[in-house]
Amino acid sequence: MDSLQSPTTLLYLLPLLVAFMIFLLHSRRKLPYPPGPRGYPIIGNMGIMDQLTHRGLASLAKRYGGIFHLQMGTVHFMVVSTPELAQEILQEQDSAFCNRPANVAMTYLSYNRADMAFANYGPVWRQLRKICVMKLFSRKRAESWASVREEVDSMIRALMEKTASQVNIGELVFALTRNITYRAAFGSFSHEGQDEFIKIMQEFSILFGAFDIADFFPWLGWIHAQENKRLVRARQSLDRFIDTIIDEHMEKKKRDKHHSKDENGVEIEEDMVDELMAFYRPEDDKNGFYDSQSTIKLTRDNIKAIIMDVMFGGTETVASPIEWAMAELMRNPEGLNKVQQELTEVVGLNRVVHESDLENLSYLKCVVKETLRLHPPVPLLRHETLKDSVLSGYRIPAKSRILINAWLIGRDPYLWHEPEMFDPSRFLKDGAPDFKGSNFEFLPFGSGRRSCPGMQLGLYAVEMSLAHLLHCFKWELPNGMKASEVDMSEAFGLTAPRAERLVAVPTYRLNCPL
Ligand code: HEM
Numbered sequence: 110m111d112s113l114q115s116p117t118t119l120l121y122l123l124p125l126l127v128a129f130m131i132f133l134l135h136s137r138r139k140l141p142y143p144p145g146p147r148g149y150p151i152i153g154n155m156g157i158m159d160q161l162t163h164r165g166l167a168s169l170a171k172r173y174g175g176i177f178h179l180q181m182g183t184v185h186f187m188v189v190s191t192p193e194l195a196q197e198i199l200q201e202q203d204s205a206f207c208n209r210p211a212n213v214a215m216t217y218l219s220y221n222r223a224d225m226a227f228a229n230y231g232p233v234w235r236q237l238r239k240i241c242v243m244k245l246f247s248r249k250r251a252e253s254w255a256s257v258r259e260e261v262d263s264m265i266r267a268l269m270e271k272t273a274s275q276v277n278i279g280e281l282v283f284a285l286t287r288n289i290t291y292r293a294a295f296g297s298f299s300h301e302g303q304d305e306f307i308k309i310m311q312e313f314s315i316l317f318g319a320f321d322i323a324d325f326f327p328w329l330g331w332i333h334a335q336e337n338k339r340l341v342r343a344r345q346s347l348d349r350f351i352d353t354i355i356d357e358h359m360e361k362k363k364r365d366k367h368h369s370k371d372e373n374g375v376e377i378e379e380d381m382v383d384e385l386m387a388f389y390r391p392e393d394d395k396n397g398f399y400d401s402q403s404t405i406k407l408t409r410d411n412i413k414a415i416i417m418d419v420m421f422g423g424t425e426t427v428a429s430p431i432e433w434a435m436a437e438l439m440r441n442p443e444g445l446n447k448v449q450q451e452l453t454e455v456v457g458l459n460r461v462v463h464e465s466d467l468e469n470l471s472y473l474k475c476v477v478k479e480t481l482r483l484h485p486p487v488p489l490l491r492h493e494t495l496k497d498s499v500l501s502g503y504r505i506p507a508k509s510r511i512l513i514n515a516w517l518i519g520r521d522p523y524l525w526h527e528p529e530m531f532d533p534s535r536f537l538k539d540g541a542p543d544f545k546g547s548n549f550e551f552l553p554f555g556s557g558r559r560s561c562p563g564m565q566l567g568l569y570a571v572e573m574s575l576a577h578l579l580h581c582f583k584w585e586l587p588n589g590m591k592a593s594e595v596d597m598s599e600a601f602g603l604t605a606p607r608a609e610r611l612v613a614v615p616t617y618r619l620n621c622p623l
Pocket residue numbers: 209225226227238246418419422423424426427430485486487490491492552553554555556558559560561562563564566567568571
């Protein structure tokens with residue numbers, strides 16, 4: 110008998126045959142990746158890395174559709190630009206798509222993801238988010254903060270000195286939001302301290318955006334970060350800065366242990382560091398992340414990283430829509446007139462705007478919404494898959510980067526009538542979309558588990574600042590510039606800021622002093 114046909118040989122070959130059949134069946138059943146540009150071996154599509162902006166991805170979406178695939182080194186990117194798929198990711202399959210990607214710099218500078226924004230999805234993130242939402246970001250808390258009101262007042266006072274002269278609105282509002290978040294985070298205000306902190310944050314911002322080869326070949330990751338001297342220096346300067354502040358707060362706490370009022374009888378207002386220190390766990394405490402009552406305890410690294418979230422989350426994202434709204438209104442005198450008329454009717458010209466007025470300023474609220482539609486400060490929502498998933502019949506492996514192009518969805522002509530036009534009144538119509546997270550054609554704050562926890566606080570600061578700027582002053586363009594000449598181009602950056610700072614001339618319009 111031929112040896113190949115012997116029963117023993119067949120017995121050995123059978124399992125191999127079965128395994129081969131299973132492999133064939135499995136590979137046949139494997140779903141395809143979404144369509145996308147063909148890449149090169151090893152580097153994939155890294156040759157078009159400069160297209161990873163909302164505009165670059167919008168032009169690729171024209172060619173490849175509402176979902177497409179890019180491979181950067183070993184990392185898969187899935188780019189989505191339809192509200193239906195956004196809903197599937199942020200609502201129906203949120204639990205599988207709610208991780209946050211972080212590059213080498215983000216991981217290192219957030220103390221190995223000790224914050225909320227970059228924390229991996231799981232129990233630690235859930236607890237951090239609970240603390241932040243309850244203690245740091247509630248609107249009630251925001252309204253009780255003197256910092257927003259006082260900083261807006263001092264901006265208006267500074268503007269009154271400049272009446273009839275050219276004002277750089279961009280610089281003005283960026284300084285305003287930096288002051289608000291700095292005071293909210295650290296309490297007292299010192300110009301030297303703030304200047305130092307701004308320098309640290311600017312360096313962080315550059316490093317966050319910098320390209321690193323290890324971002325696309327993650328196995329090069331952590332070792333690489335330790336070798337990057339610039340990253341190490343940046344984190345050391347944040348350490349020095351916030352450690353001093355934490356020590357001062359600890360001293361203050363010991364001093365004020367039995368007092369809730371200061372020496373002048375004024376209630377002591379707690380800043381964010383105070384709030385977070387209530388959960389402080391010294392580094393040498395070996396009792397773990399929770400105490401006996403299962404309350405989360407925070408290390409210094411957690412506190413530093415959360416403060417950094419607040420400074421990044423709350424500064425540019427708030428300043429950018431104020432400046433864009435002013436620019437859109439300067440280009441649209443009819444809209445400007447309408448919003449100022451509403452302010453005159455609701456508030457009058459004999460006093461300034463109060464918080465309680467905001468709910469009656471419906472056109473102003475539409476101006477804010479229309480600005481967030483056209484210029485979302487976070488144009489690309491960045492998520493990461495926790496496990497192998499399927500989207501629209503395509504294979505999405507675990508750890509894929511998901512980019513939802515909120516900017517493009519907000520300008521889709523199938524969803525929005527005349528989408529390029531600035532028309533706040535579209536939001537006055539019955540059934541107009543809202544940004545609370547259940548209308549997937551309008552996602553300035555995202556939706557689902559990773560949506561923005563600072564939304565109420567951010568809106569409050571945007572609405573208050575805009576209401577004051579528009580109520581207190583008439584605005585004109587400088588040097589006889591025409592409305593159509595206002596430059597509306599964007600600079601490259603995570604928050605799509607204006608390329609050219611907006612400059613305009615204010616004239617005081619109230620009948621009363623501030
Ligand atoms: C108008 C102002 C703001 C806009 C448009 C905005 C927008 C966003 C967006 C789009 C996200 C990502 C959502 C997602 O991935 O699905 C986000 C996340 C976040 N925002 Fe905001 N934001 C604003 C203000 C603020 C403020 C004032 C703070 C804090 C003081 C803040 C803190 C955060 C944090 C910590 C996260 C990460 C949340 C997480 O990963 O769990 N934001 N924001």
